[in-house]
Amino acid sequence: MWLWLRGRIQTNDNLEIHGIPCNDACNLCDQEDESPLHLILKCSYARTVWQQVANWSDTPALATHAQETESIMEWSNEH
Ligand SMILES: [Zn+2]
Helix, strand or coil, X not given: CHHHHHHHHHHHHHXXXXXXXXXXXXXXXXXXXXXXXXXHHHCXXXXXXXXXXXHHCCCCHHHHHCCCHHHHHHHHHHC
């Protein structure tokens, strides 16, 4: 999961490197400034992804978990 998220972030970086215009807004939701924290936790797109992961993995708590930075760090350490 974390590798996948990092892959998404790296994909955005690659788009910039290849000269595709990129402003400060998030490339995924285009609603807020892009930052690692936004991409992982605040982005509406990322939230959708988390929700889907929770559904796929049949762990509904994961979606709730993902909404707090400290919790997600604990979660990532445990897994
Ligand atoms: Zn976003």
